[in-house]
Amino acid sequence: MKINTTERKLSLNSIVNLDKYPLDNSAFVNQCKNSIDADGCVVLPNFLREDSIEKLIQESDLNQCNAFYCEQKHSVYISPPDKKFPSDHAFNRHVVSSKGCITDDQIEENSDLKILYRSDLFRNFIAGVVGAGRLYEYSDNLSSINIHYASESEELGWHFDNSSFAVTLLIQKSKKGGEFQYIRNFRDTDNNEMNFDGVNQLLDGELKYDNLVMDPGTLVLFRGRNSIHRVTPVEGDLTRILAVLAYNSEPNISLSETSRMTFYGRLD
Numbered sequence: 001m002k003i004n005t006t007e008r009k010l011s012l013n014s015i016v017n018l019d020k021y022p023l024d025n026s027a028f029v030n031q032c033k034n035s036i037d038a039d040g041c042v043v044l045p046n047f048l049r050e051d052s053i054e055k056l057i058q059e060s061d062l063n064q065c066n067a068f069y070c071e072q073k074h075s076v077y078i079s080p081p082d083k084k085f086p087s088d089h090a091f092n093r094h095v096v097s098s099k100g101c102i103t104d105d106q107i108e109e110n111s112d113l114k115i116l117y118r119s120d121l122f123r124n125f126i127a128g129v130v131g132a133g134r135l136y137e138y139s140d141n142l143s144s145i146n147i148h149y150a151s152e153s154e155e156l157g158w159h160f161d162n163s164s165f166a167v168t169l170l171i172q173k174s175k176k177g178g179e180f181q182y183i184r185n186f187r188d189t190d191n192n193e194m195n196f197d198g199v200n201q202l203l204d205g206e207l208k209y210d211n212l213v214m215d216p217g218t219l220v221l222f223r224g225r226n227s228i229h230r231v232t233p234v235e236g237d238l239t240r241i242l243a244v245l246a247y248n249s250e251p252n253i254s255l256s257e258t259s260r261m262t263f264y265g266r267l268d
């Protein structure tokens with residue numbers, strides 16, 4: 001049976017608050033595009049409906065025992081150390097990240113996250129906002145949708161992303177901590193300007209940054225390649241749970257083997 005656009009929209013409407021966020025309305029898409037171009041991020045509170053959040057909390061709680069946990073020391077540039085610089089140089093200074101992760105293949109086919117991720121309406125919306133022609137899933141079976149778990153004292157250290165944009169959905173908020181903090185346009189990769197002085201000042205606690213306060217169900221679209229960001233250590237006994245929806249602007253792309261081993265502990 002062919003499912004028509006109206007039926008698809010109806011099924012997405014039980015997951016996403018389409019009354020508040022008309023994803024196929026070009027004026028709305030442009031408004032979000034202007035906001036990501038000007039501020040580096042788009043934040044849409046109450047994007048997910050309450051019922052969907054409840055379901056996602058339940059399924060991610062059940063899945064938490066399958067998460068791969070890693071604690072890593074890495075530089076803010078997420079690159080291996082460069083011997084050309086001393087060990088206390090901004091390029092080689094270490095921050096710590098610790099979190100659990102479940103991968104796309106561990107998420108049920110009928111999960112709201114998969115319905116959302118695969119929906120043309122949602123995908124075209126994201127493509128319109130980030131100015132991509134079309135967006136594609138990862139061709140490996142691990143990287144498209146990930147769920148991150150941060151329990152007490154776990155955190156993500158300051159870093160720049162490799163990908164040009166990220167889509168996240170907060171599923172469960174920690175009682176304290178677990179805050180997303182960032183400084184917009186902190187480096188300029190296009191001009192190979194790494195801002196070593198700024199990174200040193202930030203790691204020495206000398207700079208101010210923005211704090212993104214959000215509740216479960218919030219969609220964040222973030223340009224993290226040039227905007228440095230972190231998630232502060234979680235405090236309290238409620239795990240911070242966040243879904244990351246990752247797309248590519250080209251088909252048939254897999255996440256690199258090094259990244260898959262680092263983040264998932266396996267290749268497939």
Ligand SMILES: O=C(O)CCC(=O)C(=O)O
Binds near residue numbers: 229242
């Ligand atoms: O947990 C978050 O809110 C951000 C995650 C993040 O920065 C990343 O996965 O690179």
Ligand SMILES: [Fe+2]
Binds near residue numbers: 160
């Ligand atoms: Fe990031």
